[in-house]
Amino acid sequence: MRTKIIGTGSCLPQTVVTNDDLSKIMDTSDEWISSRTGIKERRLAKEETTATMSIEASRRAMENANVSAQEIDLIIVATVTSDHITPSTSCEIQAAIGADRAVAFDINAACSGFLFALSIADAYLKLGTFKTALILGAETLSRIMDWSDRSTCVLFGDGAGAAIVRADSAGLLAYDQGSAGARGMVLSCLNRRNNNPLVKNPTDIQYVHMDGQEVYKFAVTTVPVSIKKALDEAGVNIEDIDYFALHQANIRIIQAVAKRLKVPEDKFPISLDHCGNISAASVPILLDEMNRNGLLKPGMKIVLAGFGGGLTWGSAVIEW
Numbered sequence: 001m002r003t004k005i006i007g008t009g010s011c012l013p014q015t016v017v018t019n020d021d022l023s024k025i026m027d028t029s030d031e032w033i034s035s036r037t038g039i040k041e042r043r044l045a046k047e048e049t050t051a052t053m054s055i056e057a058s059r060r061a062m063e064n065a066n067v068s069a070q071e072i073d074l075i076i077v078a079t080v081t082s083d084h085i086t087p088s089t090s091c092e093i094q095a096a097i098g099a100d101r102a103v104a105f106d107i108n109a110a111c112s113g114f115l116f117a118l119s120i121a122d123a124y125l126k127l128g129t130f131k132t133a134l135i136l137g138a139e140t141l142s143r144i145m146d147w148s149d150r151s152t153c154v155l156f157g158d159g160a161g162a163a164i165v166r167a168d169s170a171g172l173l174a175y176d177q178g179s180a181g182a183r184g185m186v187l188s189c190l191n192r193r194n195n196n197p198l199v200k201n202p203t204d205i206q207y208v209h210m211d212g213q214e215v216y217k218f219a220v221t222t223v224p225v226s227i228k229k230a231l232d233e234a235g236v237n238i239e240d241i242d243y244f245a246l247h248q249a250n251i252r253i254i255q256a257v258a259k260r261l262k263v264p265e266d267k268f269p270i271s272l273d274h275c276g277n278i279s280a281a282s283v284p285i286l287l288d289e290m291n292r293n294g295l296l297k298p299g300m301k302i303v304l305a306g307f308g309g310g311l312t313w314g315s316a317v318i319e320w
Helices: 019-023 030-037 050-065 089-097 110-127 181-186 212-234 251-261 279-292
Strands: 002-011 016-018 041-043 074-078 103-107 132-140 158-168 172-179 243-246 301-308 312-319
Touching: 002 050, 002 110, 002 172, 002 279, 016 019, 019 030, 030 251, 041 158, 050 089, 050 132, 050 158, 050 279, 074 089, 074 110, 089 103, 089 132, 103 110, 110 132, 110 158, 110 172, 110 279, 110 301, 110 312, 132 279, 158 279, 172 212, 181 212, 212 251, 212 301, 212 312, 243 251, 243 279, 279 301
Parallel strands: 074 103, 074 132, 243 301
Antiparallel strands: 002 158, 016 041, 132 158, 172 312, 301 312
């Protein structure tokens, strides 16, 4: 028995912010951003929240899969930017879509989050505990960006992506995942600090800090190895993979991974040019775009790969 993706959905904020728009509020330009990252524009939330985008993405995935709320046994949301510390985003989704039979919880594995959610759902389905799961990656990253720091804020966007998975004879063939916590502080964002009668700390807002060079080195060395491990576990040759749907962090990372794997770049679909980096949401949003644009056909083999904060990584080989 395998875990099969039977439907996808996504939701992006309505407001498009181009590189030229950002050049009006900081010392940057379209040429500077696009040449270094491949990003031309991103969507930033105004009225939208992590929960509202997740709810809409979930409904679209359910419609695409022809699955009702009462059929959903499990909801897992990967996010680092939930609207509340509690309740979880997954519980907000459960209430909104009426999936009152479902067990719901959130996880935090940053940009690898959707891959981790997929592996957790796979374990539950293989045990027979549940039959149908809704998994998401969702972020409102604009909330935790320092918009005076052009080295980080220009990279990120907001959005949510969802998938319905179900036990089937085809689907997830193998996966690889890992963590390197000793290197975690190269990409970090401090939470609210302790502030009580015994300890006094300032309550100022904290933002994302990133050592871009270290993150790049981590990604281009770790991701190809992880993908090869997953392929070996699946018994699939790299030449048999139709598409590689990678976390959309930076075009230079994707190009470097393609080169190390000796795979043509046209097998690496791109959404970062119009979405930016949406952390846990980038892989499911890209997957939904591929699905709705007719790129994915039954029997195709694809690789999904996420990598980022933690540091964490995950790769999966899937038969569509």
